Amino acid sequence: MSGATPPILSVHPCQALVDETFSVVVENLPPGRPVTVRSLHQSEDKDFWEAYGHYVSDHHGTVSVSEDLSLGGTYRGKEPMGLLWSMRPVPGSRTGLRLRKVNVCAPLLVNISVYSGHENFRDIPPLVSTLVERWYMAPGVKRIEINEKGIRGTLLIPAGPGRYPGLLDLWGGGGGLNEYRAALLASHGYASLAVDYIKAAEYKTKDLQLKYFEIAFNILKEHPQVMSDRVGIIGLCLGSLIALSLAAYSTNIKPHCIICISSVLTTSSGKLIGGISEGIPERAQKTRVDENNHHIWRDVGVALLDEPSMKVEVGKINCPMLLLHGCDDQNWASLESAHEIYKMMRAAGKEHLVAKVDYPGAGHLIEPPFSPHFRATNFIPQGTKEKLIVLWGGETKAHSDAQEDSWKKILSFLQQHMYSNPSTKSKI
Known part of the structure; x- marks a missing residue:
């Protein structure tokens, strides 16, 4: 994907309690471009968990996870929080895993990335990424x-x-x-x-x-x-x-x-x-x-x-x-x-x-x-x-x-x- 202006990825809020919703928006894409939006988290026991949805940018070159339909991935349809609730261990992980936060004084860190296309996205570098903090413990607790x-x-x-x-x-x-x-x-x-x-x-x-x-x-x-x-x-x-x-x-x-x-x-x-x-x-x-x-x-x-x-x-x-x-x-x-x-x-x-x-x-x-x-x-x-x-x-x-x-x-x-x-x- 080429162009003078790179894609822009916005997650709001980027720091929030785990029960709060967020919005994920990708801008400055070519219109009609297939992309994959992926979340990735490494657990405290070093296992990797992921979720992803396949999208196509609109005529403005924008993808909104909250408003647009995922055409496939770990979830389908309009699912604003699908990047979290559909998380599962990455291929090749140990069997029988369960994700549970141990240290509540530290956030659950989730990397949100955007990839070109819908196939073999794990084999290519992301177009853009950002880190999101999800907290169980609010400030002052x-x-x-x-x-x-x-x-x-x-x-x-x-x-x-x-x-x-x-x-x-x-x-x-x-x-x-x-x-x-x-x-x-x-x-x-x-x-x-x-x-x-x-x-x-x-x-x-x-x-x-x-x-x-x-x-x-x-x-x-x-x-x-x-x-x-x-x-x-x-x-x-x-x-x-x-x-x-x-x-x-x-x-x-x-x-x-x-x-x-x-x-x-x-x-x-x-x-x-x-x-x-x-x-x-x-x-x-x-x-x-x-x-x-x-x-x-x-x-x-x-x-x-x-x-x-x-x-x-x-x-x-x-x-x-x-x-x-x-x-x-x-x-x-x-x-x-x-x-x-x-x-x-x-x-x-x-x-x-x-x-x-x-x-x-x-x-x-x-x-x-x-x-x-x-x-x-x-x-x-x-x-x-x-x-x-x-x-x-x-x-x-x-x-x-x-x-x-x-x-x-x-x-x-x-x-x-x-x-x-x-x-x-x-x-x-």
Whole structure:
């Protein structure tokens, strides 16, 4: 491509939170010229992720990712954020990868480039490139490491001196300390405590008790910058089971509201105090694999729902709850669990406390918006050293739409119940 004036690539804003949209515009192209717009990110574990769309410049020599149609690539059609949500490992990468931000104090760096043509673009230098910063932690958010009373976690406090509603942030059975959702929640005005509980030295999985989470809840509640009467819980998968169990059974804490993503309703004897994994004795028999040898666990959850004694007694819950689930969840029977939760709450005369959203085509791992979709990734079950590839489910476009919509609903739900003084009816 020749010409006196080189192409101009603009990304606005070039620095933003990960849940903010951006616009990508290429100017000074020849009219009707095919180009590929590509995003490239190197993860903290040194793997490369990419997304790209094929475009044709208009009669002004301009391509706008927000307004124009992608004719092919990792996404199609008018998709303003397709360069992020359709990211996948570059060809030749290791199998079963999952992209998760570890250091929330540093941005997720994405290189946006423009290439001539639609074919073999990886083999030629880009016409123009620019670097974009995507942040989980807004300026001024404070990060505090917690290691007290047997609790290991990270507290993220919003910028400013004020007192804020609090959220106990619980991830699933993969374990580890994951801070990025808590950092993003803090960026929106919620003091958020991300807790490592699966691998906590004092509380191995088989011994895990409600007490551990009550202690973590109270650490958050007692922080001087937290509204002690406005502390809720957000949990994904196993974290949702803990949220439900605390709201139903704890006599020491009272969550102001709970958010359950891809819910788990069943455990040993219906109570968390018996340990997390003991309620799934038939795991090996109920697990199946697909044609790619990806492990599917949803049948275990379906079977356990037939055991009334293993269900958390959610009818005892008296706080508002938001249930978010993918209809193509292949990891757990979360959709069936959500319907059962609603049924049990209705039987208790408390359906007004429940807001439930089902997402057709979405899988298990409903993450913050514009995160890549992970249909199947590596997973090491607790108590083993065997690495499996677990099928989470979901179709990329539908799952990505669910992530964007569910985040809006989460923020709306929190605004309604943590900052406002609404009636107890959930309106989602």
